[in-house]
Amino acid sequence: MAEPGPLLACERLTVDYGSEGGRQRAVDDLSFHIGRGEAFGLVGESGCGKSTVALAIMRHLGPNGIVANGAIRFEGTDLLGLGGEALRRVRGARIAMVYQDPLSSLNPVMTIGRQLMEVPLLHRTADRATARRLAVQALADVELPDPEALMSRYPHQLSGGQQQRCVIAMAMIAEPALLVLDEPTTGLDVTVEAAVLDLVDRLRRRRGTAVLFISHNLGAVGRLCDRVGVLYAGRLVEQGALAQVFRNPRHPYTRGLLNCVPSAGANRQGRPLTPIGGSLTEAARLAVGCAFADRCGHVVEGLCTSRPIALASVADEASHVARCVRSESLPTFAWRQASVPQPAARAATETILEARGLSKRYDLDGSSIAALGGIEVELERGRTLAIVGESGSGKSTFARILSGLTGADDGELSFHGQDIARLPIAKRSRDLRQRLQMIFQNPDSTLNPSHTVGYALRRAAGRLCGLRRQEADAEVSRLLKLVQLPTHYAQRMPDQLSGGQRQRISIARALAAAPEVVVADEPVSALDVSVQAAVANLLKDLQERQQLSLVFISHDIALVRYMADYVALFYRGRVVEFGPADAVFAPPYHPYTQMLLAAVPDPDPDSPRPRLALREPSAVQPGGTERGCPFTNRCPYRIEGKCDREKPPIVIPSAGHRIACHLSPENLPHDLVGAFGGAALS
């Protein structure tokens, strides 16, 4: 039935952004195609032009976006030549798009039902009854519970995952031939991300919809796509089938991207992450030769930079192309974590921080929500305790109590025997403040935009160590060197620094007082993958050299495995599992740990890939679970009448390893497929 030729063919597409200072090239001579029913992934760091491609396809480039050259053929017609009514017939009906933030795609003052019905009413001239039937069906197709009831809900009444499902339903309701997904899961928790990706995968296979998936997350791309293209500085540097590109990457940039993500099986003793040096500069966009040359470890002066480099096919691999002159001379690519025999985990030291029954409640519209419900964790000297959890698990509240920015309601937090659970920062002694410092999450707000870097560091050194002006100046230089920044950065203002550099300053500031314990609240989550690796390595290195005790808060399991000696899994304000990292990430698992581990996207095509039916949390769930296990509603192993009523007992599978679950130790899940493998797969 299908006419010959690809569904979408991007031919030599070149897009510029015009500004006062002239034109800036965003996409440079990009060609790729997507066949019917095929899933194509476009990968790259921020600023590489991947979103511009999506916008060009949707013809949403805006007034300063100029298509300088090329064509985008969709079912044989050039989209760039379409206008008005013809464009409208394609856009939304034949090509649909899902953006990153579901809340900006949904109209907050319209019910989900009305928004869904708009699509068939506009595109298919269906009557209201048919439109309504289609809308309900679409909601059922994206596996949302009780679609009829959902029709009359408003977007804010749904959780993030449910909102994104509604946006996907809206995109799919017109039965498009091509679905464009621009970072659709970036703001979502790992389990929700995995569930949404699996849903898209099932939908496209059932409907035969082609997918263009744009992402910086190689694991997510690996989960969904048949073929991938890697974009750098607006140029395609490598393209091929997923297995070809991920197993045998022939461009150094692709290799760099693959090497700077901790893989799902990594652990603390594994080899360090290899960040990509340098950053994407404006000069790279204009380079005659290879745009990646100034960051590449394999560069040969003259050969790589003197003339334009064409995409060349990789020997013995059909349809695999790479834009690298040295493609064939690169060494064989090995996945970093090739199972090296692991040295034993580091020996236990003394416990310096201990939480016992730590609880905190917040008042919200009259009702009170338990942010923390009896936290029990310990931190040993010189070790890293990772706190893992989804959003709303209470991990940031725990960090704020530790740092004294808020007080606990109940329980005890003992630091060298002193209870600091209800000791606000203003009442803490200088000695205590010096010993317990914090690294913050957001690179945009961690430094005061009105102060220079030097001022921020000098002030920290002065206040916490009582240094005089000249000593403090010397200390600033030492701190900058410590975080591997040039000393003249002391004169810079924060807006002259990149996100990674700001996080380095934030780390330096926390270390100014040579603290014993540092609380790092998602220190790298806002950074690009390659920068993430560099900052994570720095933190791990400093921790080992300075014998810091680190409380590392993160939602990224792969990163936690890479960083942690001990892991505490938070779920809705409770610790469901705690223990040495090796014990937590090995069987037996808490059912929640099992779900989290299974959801971690792993780009390695050869790693076993459990496909689980993942349940998402419902939007709001006040009270309810406080008596029983907080995970009851999503747990496939739940024992009705017990899990939702009684507080789970602590199971101790091995020394120092605690699991809060009603299942007996032998009944706890022992693999990642477990009871729910395939159960709800349709």
Place this chain on the structure above:
Amino acid sequence: MTDIADIATPAPIAPSGQGARSFRLSTAGYLGLAIILAWAIVALLAPVLALPAPNASDLAALADPRPSANHWLGVDLSGRDILSRTIWGARTVLTVAPIAVAGATVVGAVLGLCAGYYRGVPDSVLSRVSDIILSFPVIILYMIILTKFGASAFNIVAVITVTKAPIIYRLVRAMTLELREREYVAAAQMRGESALYIMLVEILPNARGPIVVDVCLRLGYTTIAIGALGFLGIGLPPPTPDWGGMVRETYGMISIYPHMAIVPCIAISSLVVGFNLLAVGLRRRVQHG
């Protein structure tokens, strides 16, 4: 460990237009600044300019008070030179308005910082008081206070300070409520900074953009207020040259000698427009930076 992934190349310098703290305005902003500077310069130079004394009556000129070679903008009903009185009047406005607005800004900013930073009871009390002041019709408030305590320069400054401070207070309070949640404020708390330091050094500098814009707008409105006070006869006591007072003394003659009232009116309007244009220019700059 030599991973210097994000430092090998110089970070982008601040986006264009913002410059490295360079001072650039839009055309409207420069126009406003030019008007204000022009008034400021003539006001400063008033004693050295070859002008008749502002309160000297030239009774001979009363025969034809319209503009002439001796009196470029004519004379008023008492035979006083209008150009001279307008320029000397600028001295009054350009002294009283900045002092009054500065007072309002200091009072409003300090109270706004306290309310936004401490929240709770201080915030409730201060916000209710500011609501009460703002709910009064200002002109009636001016009349009550100035007729009770007398119309002196000090009282005018005081009454404008009291009525404008709540507006600045609201702005600074809202900014503080937002800025106090920034991580750099938490970092300052964690190194044991005092509340005063956090308010003045960590929070206030980041609120300065909107405050400067608002101060500009307040200067414009205060110019109007001073004019209104003069017009109502509760401004600076005569014979001090005062734009509002000049209008009040001559508006009865507007059908016969329109220039007497129109000149000071134009003076007031131009200065207000100047302040507003400068505020617009500054606001653009604040939003882009």
